[in-house]
C-alpha cells in the first residue's frame with residue numbers, strides 16, 4: 001500500500017477555466033499526497049476505498065451548481081471542453097452517503113465583477129455534502145474569471161496551487177504525526 005494519502009479532484013468545466021484551476025489544485029496536492037484529477041463525466045460513481053480526500057469543483061451557474069439547462073446555455077455561447085449531460089450536481093447526487101472518505105473540499109469559479117453576489121457552486125456543493133452526512137467538509141473556495149468564458153483573473157492559478165498544497169498539508173505520511181482522525185489518512189493499516 002502507498003505511504004501517502006490519496007486525493008481525487010473531480011471537476012466540471014464548460015469553457016476550460018475550472019479545468020485549469022482543478023489541474024493547478026492537483027499540482028499543489030501532489031506536494032504531499034497522491035492526487036488524481038478527473039473530469040466529472042469520466043469520474044467513478046463509486047469512490048476508491050483508499051480515498052482520503054475528495055475535492056469537487058465546477059463553475060458557478062445562476063448562483064449555484066450548474067444544471068443541464070445552464071450547461072446547454074454555456075454550450076450555445078461558445079466552444080466548450082466537455083459535454084453538457086453531467087455536472088457535479090448530478091454526480092454528487094449519485095455518491096453514496098458514507099463512502100468512508102475522510103475529508104471533502106469544494107471549489108468553484110465565478111465572475112470577478114459580481115463577486116459580491118452570494119451565489120457559489122462551491123458552497124452549494126458543500127451544502128449537499130453536509131446534508132448527506134459524509135465526512136468532514138473542510139472548505140469552500142472560489143476562484144475568479146474576468147468574464148463568463150474567461151480568462152482566469154491574474155494569480156488565480158497560483159492561488160489554486162497554494163490551496164491544493166494547504167489541503168495536502170493536513171495529511172501526514174501514514175504512520176507519522178497527528179493522531180487526530182480528521183487529519184490522518186483514513187486507512188492507515
Ligand SMILES: Cc1cc2nc3c(=O)[nH]c(=O)nc-3n(C[C@H](O)[C@H](O)[C@H](O)COP(=O)(O)O)c2cc1C
Pocket residue numbers: 012013014015016017018019058059060061062063064070071073074077109110111112114119145147148149150
Ligand atoms: C448559464 C450561465 C450562468 C452563469 N451564472 C453565473 C453566476 O450566477 N455567477 C457568476 O459569478 N458567474 C456566472 N456565470 C459565469 C461562470 O461562472 C463562468 O462561465 C465560469 O466560471 C467559467 O468556468 P469554466 O470555463 O470552467 O466553464 C455563468 C455562466 C453561464 C454560462
